[in-house]
Amino acid sequence: MNTNYFIAVVDDDQHIRNLVEAYLQKENYRTVGLGSAEEAWTLWQTNPPDMWVLDIMLPGMDGYEFCKRIRYEVETPIIMISARDNEVDKILGLELGSDDYMVKPFSPRELVARIKRQLQRTYRANLLVEEAPxxxxxxxxxxxxxxxxxxxxxxxxxxxxxxxxxxxxxxxxxxxxxxxxxxxxxxxxxxxxxxxxxxxxxxxxxxxxxxxxxxxxxxxxxxxxxxxxxxx
The missing domain is CATH 1.10.10.10 (Winged helix-like DNA-binding domain superfamily/Winged helix DNA-binding domain)
Structure with missing residues (x-):
């Protein structure tokens, strides 16, 4: 699978952003780190990524609201990350349109594996239309x-x-x-x-x-x- 995808990591914790970006770049993904949902919305309007890694607890607009807004426009894959290990939070994230949910602290290697799976799923979904007779x-x-x-x-x-x-x-x-x-x-x-x-x-x-x-x-x-x- 082509790994030259552009992935946005949205988290107000710079250490987490740098860590996730480093692991993704090792897999040849292009990345950008953002500290707020407002910055992420600007990115979507100017240079939309192929995938979002999105923290829930953000200053200003939170991850839930950003997910809801972006999902109304496009189906770009979204993996939510959060310190909240609560079933209600997971279900809400999935119902608002996120494709996966990981609890902090998480394994960066597992996150990369889940990102690959989501991108593969999106690619297959696109083929459902392309292969229509x-x-x-x-x-x-x-x-x-x-x-x-x-x-x-x-x-x-x-x-x-x-x-x-x-x-x-x-x-x-x-x-x-x-x-x-x-x-x-x-x-x-x-x-x-x-x-x-x-x-x-x-x-x-x-x-x-x-x-x-x-x-x-x-x-x-x-x-x-x-x-x-x-x-x-």
Missing amino acids: SNRIEIGQLQLLLEERRVFWQGEEMELTSKEFVMLKVFAESPNRAFTRDELLTLVWGDDYFGSDRAIDHLIKRIRKKIEQVPIEAVWGHGYRLRTDRSE
């Missing part, structure tokens, strides 16, 4: 141009993240089929994802916010489906 899917007012990774609703182009796009593609390829949350986790995140299945609910909530009339409906006690016979 047809370039176009149309379901009512919904249109997906697969090779171009573009989505249109009622003729208007929608701006979706990569996971939002893959989720819509899964539904559009099997309209009216009811998917379980576990099936959707595997199809969108990969078979080695270990976070909460509420990540599905949050992803669909974001899609509905961007495409208010999209005919995705909950199937009580089961999961979700894309209905083709709903009024649009």
Whole structure:
């Protein structure tokens, strides 16, 4: 796998930033260290990284809020790190969109291994679209141009993240089929994802916010489906 990825390490502890960056640079990753979420937001707007290593307890905007904001825009992998070894904190981080969670103090070697795994997963997710046999899917007012990774609703182009796009593609390829949350986790995140299945609910909530009339409906006690016979 190409390791020439650009990784941002966001932590107000300079020692931790320097340590993580040193291990990543040994693996030929390009890195930048930042001490606040505000600096990280500026970086995203000017030179977005391929991955974030993000501390939760930051001055000003905390890691949770930054994760929430960035996840609404893109699906760049995020590994949260925190001194909090609390299940509630881990679940909140995963539900807000982080891909992994590590508790301080942690092994830098383990962090590097998890970073490699997340980048591989993201690369495989991109291939789900690239390997599609047809370039176009149309379901009512919904249109997906697969090779171009573009989505249109009622003729208007929608701006979706990569996971939002893959989720819509899964539904559009099997309209009216009811998917379980576990099936959707595997199809969108990969078979080695270990976070909460509420990540599905949050992803669909974001899609509905961007495409208010999209005919995705909950199937009580089961999961979700894309209905083709709903009024649009």
